[in-house]
Amino acid sequence: DAGFIFVFSFIGYQVMGVQYAFLFALVAAVTNVIPYIGPYLGLVPVVLAYVATDPKKMIIAIIYIMILQQIDGNIIYPRVVGGAMKIHPLTIMVLLVLGGNIYGLIGMLVAVPGYAIIKEIVKFAAGVYDYHKKNKIVL
Incomplete structure (x- = not known):
């Protein structure tokens, strides 16, 4: 699950032109392990980096990560956890x-x-x- 978040965060940040995309994606992947609040903690470094310099890029990054988290939370996570625990x-x-x-x-x-x-x-x-x-x- 964290790997999914890392790959797609990195791709999204690269497409948006976010500097340090690899580092921000890595933080997002590591914090995604924390249930429920982790995905939002992973977004904090991007917000802090772009709040004053490029608010438009920050808002696009927030929207992208929120969509990514919805896909992860509603589709990917249940399949990963369900497969590991053999639960539908x-x-x-x-x-x-x-x-x-x-x-x-x-x-x-x-x-x-x-x-x-x-x-x-x-x-x-x-x-x-x-x-x-x-x-x-x-x-």
Whole structure:
């Protein structure tokens, strides 16, 4: 996910003519690892660098990164996390919405990992049950 942000931030910054595009894209990629606020922290150096010298370029960079973050957050991230945890991307989005509505930011942070842990426990318990049932072992 961070690699996606790095590549497309770098390409966008290069097209816009932003100086130090590589460095700004690297900061965006590293801060993208921080959930929910990281993408916006990655935008701060570009804003600070261009707020006084070229506000038009700063606004274009903000709009570009916001669009990139929407694509990442709604398409790329659920697929990456879903592939790693073997959870359907739609399930991840539903968990994030429900977790956020019920418990706010903390709910969003723990919804997907909590679901993954519970899912694995249930799969393990079902496997143990099936093993015992197949071999007629009494618990």
